Amino acid sequence: MNEIILDDETKERLKRLVLERINVMPDTLRIAVGSLELTKQEVAAHVREEDEIGTQMIAMELEFLRDLASGAVYAGT
Amino acid sequence: MREHKGGSALVVRPDHELVTKYLCVWSEEVIVMAQKKGINTLDLKGKKASRKEFESYVKAHNPSVIFLNGHGNSVAITGYNNEPIVDGMSALSGAIVYARSCDAGRDLGPVLIGRGTRAFIGYSRKFILGYLPDKIMHPINDPIARLFLEPSNLAVTTMLKGKTAAEAHTRSKEAMYKNFRRMLSSAATYEERFAARWLWSNINGQVLLGDSEARM
Numbered sequence: 174m175n176e177i178i179l180d181d182e183t184k185e186r187l188k189r190l191v192l193e194r195i196n197v198m199p200d201t202l203r204i205a206v207g208s209l210e211l212t213k214q215e216v217a218a219h220v221r222e223e224d225e226i227g228t229q230m231i232a233m234e235l236e237f238l239r240d241l242a243s244g245a246v247y248a249g250t
Numbered sequence: 251m252r253e254h255k256g257g258s259a260l261v262v263r264p265d266h267e268l269v270t271k272y273l274c275v276w277s278e279e280v281i282v283m284a285q286k287k288g289i290n291t292l293d294l295k296g297k298k299a300s301r302k303e304f305e306s307y308v309k310a311h312n313p314s315v316i317f318l319n320g321h322g323n324s325v326a327i328t329g330y331n332n333e334p335i336v337d338g339m340s341a342l343s344g345a346i347v348y349a350r351s352c353d354a355g356r357d358l359g360p361v362l363i364g365r366g367t368r369a370f371i372g373y374s375r376k377f378i379l380g381y382l383p384d385k386i387m388h389p390i391n392d393p394i395a396r397l398f399l400e401p402s403n404l405a406v407t408t409m410l411k412g413k414t415a416a417e418a419h420t421r422s423k424e425a426m427y428k429n430f431r432r433m434l435s436s437a438a439t440y441e442e443r444f445a446a447r448w449l450w451s452n453i454n455g456q457v458l459l460g461d462s463e464a465r466m
Contacts, residue, residue, distance in 0.1 A: 197444070198444055199440050199441050199444055201382060201383070201384070201441055202380060202381075202382065202394065202441045202444060202445060203380070203381050203382070203383050204378060204379070204380055204381075204445075204448060205268070205269045205272075205378070205379040205380075205381060206352075206376050206378055207269075207321055207352045207376055207377075208267065208269060208321050208332070210268055210269065229375070229376055233378075233447060233448070233451045234447065236450070236451070236454070237447040237450050237451075240450065246430070246434070246450065247431075249424075249427060250420070250423040250424055250426075250427045250453060
């Protein structure tokens with residue numbers, strides 16, 4: 174994933190954006206990341222902590238948003 | 251059953267916890283396909299997914315295709331109870347490897363290629379699996395997990411059909427992408443639409459290393 178150097182305020186805004194998007198994750202769904210099986214609440218906790226899993230969740234969410242905005246998701250593999 | 255000339259297959263599928271159980275169950279279709287094609291296939295399932303069994307089989311049979319399921323990181327792929335079974339010292343000469351494991355494509359894959367593995371398909375980041383908690387007793391019936399694991403299996407079944415590593419890599423990515431597009435559509439369930447971003451990560455994280463023209 175592309176690394177972009179951001180100021181703290183922007184980072185915090187993006188983190189809040191990711192948390193809001195995670196907040197609408199259906200309770201009927203789970204995500205397994207490596208050996209961890211996570212509920213919505215657990216994903217959010219990792220994001221708030223910005224630990225290894227949280228950082229990846231943030232990066233994944235932002236990559237998806239960027240690729241949606243750029244149209245890359247419609248361009249195929 | 252007609253006999254297949256040209257190489258054997260090795261499938262490693264531990265099942266010691268939920269995620270590996272999902273990978274184990276969903277790998278069954280690959281084994282069934284290999285057996286139907288008459289390919290000599292060793293299935294290291296559950297506790298047999300140990301380093302000792304793995305290395306013994308590799309040494310004795312020099313499999314052409316190795317399908318690894320299990321947790322991983324950038325330096326190792328694990329088997330039953332997360333015992334490391336493949337690492338930077340492993341000798342998988344001449345094999346084409348598909349590793350359905352986290353991060354192995356980042357550092358371990360290149361090391362294995364350097365040590366003689368012909369081609370390696372894996373993930374340069376965490377492999378994500380979406381699933382429904384009410385399906386965990388019957389993972390094969392999980393419609394969300396299907397969207398992730400069915401196209402992933404194509405990386406192996408395509409090679410078992412004698413296609414190149416490049417074709418296997420492309421077919422599985424294209425199948426993942428087809429699922430991804432469907433998951434974004436208005437026909438998708440809310441769960442599918444949310445899980446689409448995770449599948450997008452897997453698509454972007456799948457890498458092919460080594461000889462793209464390698465075939466079984």
